[in-house]
Amino acid sequence: MATRRDFVTKTAKAACFLPFGTIPLHNLKSFYPDSTLDINIFSKHLQFLDYKTTGEMAAEMGFSGVDLTVRPDGHVLPELVKTDLPKAIEAIKASGTKCKMITTSIESIDNVLDVDILKAASLEQIEYYRTNWFKYHENSSMPDSLLIYQNEVKKLGNLNEELGLIGCYQNHAGVSVGASYWEIQKILETVNPAYFGTQYDIRHAMVEGGYSWENGLELLHSKIKVIVLKDFKWDKVNGKWEAINVPIGEGMVDFTKYFKLLKHYQLKPPVSLHLEYDLGGAEKGNREISVDKKVVFDAMKRDLKKVQQLWKEA
Known part of the structure; x- marks a missing residue:
């Protein structure tokens, strides 16, 4: 009988043989007879709802699944993962949708809670998880810090192989590890690519990359497991330029x-849709929000519809 680990391995190996860079952009639509993306709603923005209602609303709005937060202040708390993750998954599935990805604060196999989350995720047939963001060590050089995290990622990948999971590290604007695509490349250098890659975030890539984001995508495209979608613009806030989410x-x-390039690389990864603009606190993961729930749901449906439209037209 095939195991989840066998499935993950075969899928990754098959992806390695895709002929990148050989297909004209105008001929790519024939490679995508299904013109829709597999879009999952990031449950951070639904933390004012319980598990059951989160699943129900995800299904009603047209999402293919839920990217469930399993981290401090998340939908599922790490210390309760053994009991609460099964409850959450059961409730979401019973509501007519699915949960194949989770967002976590995982950093190391030396952390008991991190291992508990991974084992619980494996038992619930989760396919993907996102880790925490690594911080540079104050007493180490930046290159040395990257080597330390490279080793942590390699060990996580080894455990993922045992459990049939795929880990993802998100590129994120700022000063943590992973703002630069070269940092992502370095920490993924020694891990088995079948079991650990990147959760590619185009918003953060463009904030940090400016015009060079295409280089970052070219460098990392073979390592992409999941993508995050959201949008931003630069604007002045109190006289200071900031990246404003929209x-x-x-x-x-x-x-x-971006979508043309994904099709160029023959990539159609599952999506986690984020809404980081003002939604009465839902954008921050608040348990109580200051706007009517319908405002949040309408925004989610608009963004979902727009993404599918943009993907189809690309």
Whole structure:
């Protein structure tokens, strides 16, 4: 009988043989007879709902699944993962949708809670998980810190192989490890790519990469397991330039070019949709929000519809 580990291995090996860079962009639509993306709603923005209602609303709004937060202040708390993750998955599935990815604070196999989360996720047939963001060590050089995290990622990958999971590290704007695509490349250098890759975030890539984001995508495309979608624009706040989050299609992310390039690389990874713009606290993961729930749900449906439209047209 095939195991989850066998499935993960075969899928990754098959992906390695895809002929990248040989297909004209205008001929790519024939490779995608299904014109929709597999879009999962990030449950951070639904933490004012219980497990059952989260699943029900995800299904009602048209999402293919839920990217469940399993971290401090998340839908499932790490210390309760053994009891609460099964409850959450059962409730979500019973509501007519699925949960194949989780967002965590995992950093090391030396952390008992981190291992508990991975084991619980494996038992619940979760396919993907996102780790925490690594911080540079104050007493180590930046290159040495990257080597330390490279080793942590390698060990996580080894455990993922045993459990049939795929780990993901998100590129994220700022000063943590992974703002630069070269940092991502370095920490993934020695891990088995079948069991650990990147959760590629185009919003953060464009904030940090400016015009060079295409280079970052070219460098990392073979390591992409999941993608995050959201949008932003630069604006002044109290006289200071800041990256302001906005609804999909209203900002500076060039989704047309991005989606064309994903198709160029023959990539159609599962999506985690994030809504980081003002939604009465839902954007921050608040348990209580200051707007009517319908405001949040309508925003989610608009962004979902826009993403599918942009993908189809690319």
